[in-house]
Amino acid sequence: MSRVNYGAKPIMLPQPVLIIATYDENGVPDAMNAAWGITTDFQEITISLGEHKTTDNLAVRKAFTVSMATEDQVIACDYVGIESARKVPNKFEKAGFHATKSEFVDAPLIDELPMALECRVKSFEDGILIGEIVNVSADESVVTDGKIDLKKLRPIAFDPCNNAYVALGEKVGSAFADGAKLK
Numbered sequence: 001m002s003r004v005n006y007g008a009k010p011i012m013l014p015q016p017v018l019i020i021a022t023y024d025e026n027g028v029p030d031a032m033n034a035a036w037g038i039t040t041d042f043q044e045i046t047i048s049l050g051e052h053k054t055t056d057n058l059a060v061r062k063a064f065t066v067s068m069a070t071e072d073q074v075i076a077c078d079y080v081g082i083e084s085a086r087k088v089p090n091k092f093e094k095a096g097f098h099a100t101k102s103e104f105v106d107a108p109l110i111d112e113l114p115m116a117l118e119c120r121v122k123s124f125e126d127g128i129l130i131g132e133i134v135n136v137s138a139d140e141s142v143v144t145d146g147k148i149d150l151k152k153l154r155p156i157a158f159d160p161c162n163n164a165y166v167a168l169g170e171k172v173g174s175a176f177a178d179g180a181k182l183k
Contacts, residue, residue: 010036014157017069017165018047019077021092021099021108021116022057024085029092029099029108030054033069033081035158040130045117047129053085055124062121063105064131067113068155074165076112077156104135114139115153 015035022030032054037047045066049055058064069077076095085091092099099108104118115138119131142152156165 009160011160013159013161014166014168015160017077017156017158019067019069019080019110019113020047020049020054021065021067021110022054022063023061023106023108024053024057025060028089029097030057030085031080031092031095031097031110032085033077035160037066039133043133044122045119045131045133047131049124049127049129055129058121058124058129061106063102063107063119064121064129065102065105065107065109065116065118066131067110067116068153069165070113071154071156071167073112074156078165102135102137109137114142115148115155 016037018034018037020032020034024030030053032052034047034049037045040046047066054064076097079095080091083091083094088094096112098111100111102109102118105120107118109116109118116136117133118135118137119133122130122132124130138148138153142149144152150168154167156167159166
């Protein structure tokens with residue numbers, strides 16, 4: 001096998017496209033696109049963030065939601081990642097998003113994105129946001145037999161090698177089962 005070296009780059013595949021939603025000090029919803037996030041425990045998510053209107057909002061409200069970007073909302077989800085709410089205060093509305101207040105945290109759910117993690121800020125230091133996952137909610141339209149159905153949700157991933165959004169593929173195995181064949 002011959003390998004190609006790329007140097008030190010933040011390439012981890014696939015990268016989820018996370019849409020972080022917050023309320024500002026006046027209750028105006030805001031959203032931003034972030035790709036550098038991961039669940040770090042059963043009730044914890046960690047996201048790397050620079051300085052944004054969203055980070056201002058996190059300091060005030062201490063809560064946020066994280067929705068999975070979807071195939072049918074690619075344009076809106078990309079828009080909230082390339083536009084600043086500091087420059088365009090109605091960015092959320094301009095993206096075509098509508099908000100419903102979470103029942104669990106002081107943050108908006110994005111009606112157009114059917115799945116969200118509802119979180120409280122545990123800490124935010126040196127650009128690293130750690131959130132406690134208080135609830136996961138999903139619209140019934142993406143649920144099959146009581147479980148979130150990826151084929152219905154249609155989440156997208158970020159391909160940092162090609163600056164592209166990609167759809168997720170078909171099931172290729174069963175977690176915590178297929179490897180048992182080698183025991």
